[in-house]
Amino acid sequence: MVTVYDVLIIGGGPAGLTAGLYTSRAKLKTLLVERMILGGQVMTTTKVENYPGFPGGIDGPDLMARFQEHCQEFGLETMTGEVTALVDQGEEKLVTVDGKQLRARAVIITTGAEPSKLGVPGESQFVGRGVSYCATCDGAFFRNVPVAIVGGGDTAAEEALFLSRFASKVYLVHRRDELRATKVLQDRIFANDKIEPIWNSLVEGVIGDNTGVTALTLRNRKDDTQSTLDAVGMFVAIGVTPKAHFLADILDLNPEGYILTDSECRTSMPGVFAAGDVRKKILKQIATAVGDGAIAAIVTEKYLDGFE
Ligand SMILES: Cc1cc2nc3c(=O)[nH]c(=O)nc-3n(C[C@H](O)[C@H](O)[C@H](O)COP(=O)(O)OP(=O)(O)OC[C@H]3O[C@@H](n4cnc5c(N)ncnc54)[C@H](O)[C@@H]3O)c2cc1C
Structure with a gap:
């Protein structure tokens, strides 16, 4: 039988891991797909000094190891692979991962951005x-x-x-x-x-x-x-590239390629949400990615419960 996930999260940075923590804790069958190692951009920084709760700062990889450990506590399923396409089939979304098609009732995009x-x-x-x-x-x-x-x-x-x-x-x-x-x-x-x-x-x-x-x-x-x-x-500071090019034909993006959402992380496609640096917003930081991830997860839960 074909597995249909409740939620498929694309990207395993702070936004994706937070969304995954919330949805798996809410007992939604969740899969997080990450093309590289889990942790996102924070893995490339030696010290994070402005994320609350860590006086004196914390190394980026250490912080993200804690995120992962916390997600494991709630049984978040993860896989390595690159998502290259998303197709809306109404109540189900088809997500192509390394050429293979996966199915989910809702999708949260947290693919981040990359400084030039x-x-x-x-x-x-x-x-x-x-x-x-x-x-x-x-x-x-x-x-x-x-x-x-x-x-x-x-x-x-x-x-x-x-x-x-x-x-x-x-x-x-x-x-x-x-x-x-x-x-x-x-x-x-x-x-x-x-x-x-x-x-x-x-x-x-x-x-x-x-x-x-x-x-x-x-x-x-x-x-x-x-x-x-x-x-x-x-x-x-010569520019940033949001990682949403593979979605350009199906979601509303702004001219710089960021996904346009409302304040509750809904994209132009019902059942598809976006959180973190890939979304058009004023501040791109770990704290805001985490906030977005939590909002996207809760709004996804409401969508799946039929309250949307
Ligand atoms: C060097 C550096 C230092 C920083 N220091 C700080 C700091 O001190 N404090 C702070 O608050 N912020 C800091 N930031 C910013 C912070 O890292 C980002 O705001 C935050 O990581 C955004 O989280 P995110 O989950 O939205 O995206 P990301 O962290 O970018 O994670 C996105 C993930 O999605 C994956 N992905 C992308 N496309 C696909 C695909 N098609 N399929 C599958 N997976 C995909 C990527 O591999 C990546 O792991 C720093 C950024 C950098 C680059």
Whole structure:
């Protein structure tokens, strides 16, 4: 007989694991499908300092091991595989995992997002040791030291302003000679003594030693000269890719590719919910992913009970 899950969760980061904890605790037959290892983006961070309940901080993988252990307590079933398609068949959804079709009455999408990388030598080597893709997460680790932020849009500008609260100096490295950020943010950037824009420049490499990042090599696009920038942190803010491309034809996405939902995580397809970083929302953090996961699970439960 073909198994029909009550709930199929796509993605095993903080949002997916929280949703799985709630639905399995509610005795719904749940399967969570993760294409890599469980834990999501948090697995790539050394220290999480802003998730409540862990004074002094906790290593990302340790935090996610606790999430997993907690889910196991309630018998959450997990499998490794990549979801490539979702088909609405009314009361049942067909989900393709590594070419095989699974069936569920409801689906929660928690596939997250991925920060864009520069792709320069030294970048991946120093992730978590000076290279970061999230100033909100890691900015406070860089007190009274010089850092660089790479990018020219609103995110780069907002993160430069945030970093200026901690760092001794913030170099804003941008490939053009003007920012794309909104005027009000630009005014704040130019009025901030700690922030120094470095125009027309590309990061060519990240230099460091066993203590972490020590400098960046830059290339000026105008005169083609190379220079070294003393900075012990490099924050990359050149964009984020939500992992929802395989859903583009069946769900409403915004122009950047985030899934559009209402405030209770309902997508444009009945019985399909989205939670965490893959959903269009104001703050992408572990705390908000967890909150989303819990809401999506409870709204899914109501949907399955016929109260929707
Ligand atoms: C380096 C770094 C440091 C960070 N530090 C902090 C911090 O200190 N504090 C904080 O609050 N936040 C931090 N964040 C942000 C935080 O990690 C995210 O907001 C959070 O992980 C989002 O959770 P999520 O479950 O929505 O998505 P994700 O964590 O992105 O998890 C999504 C999961 O879905 C899987 N997946 C994607 N597509 C598919 C598919 N088609 N099929 C199956 N599986 C799929 C992915 O492999 C991934 O495991 C950090 C992020 C990064 C990158």
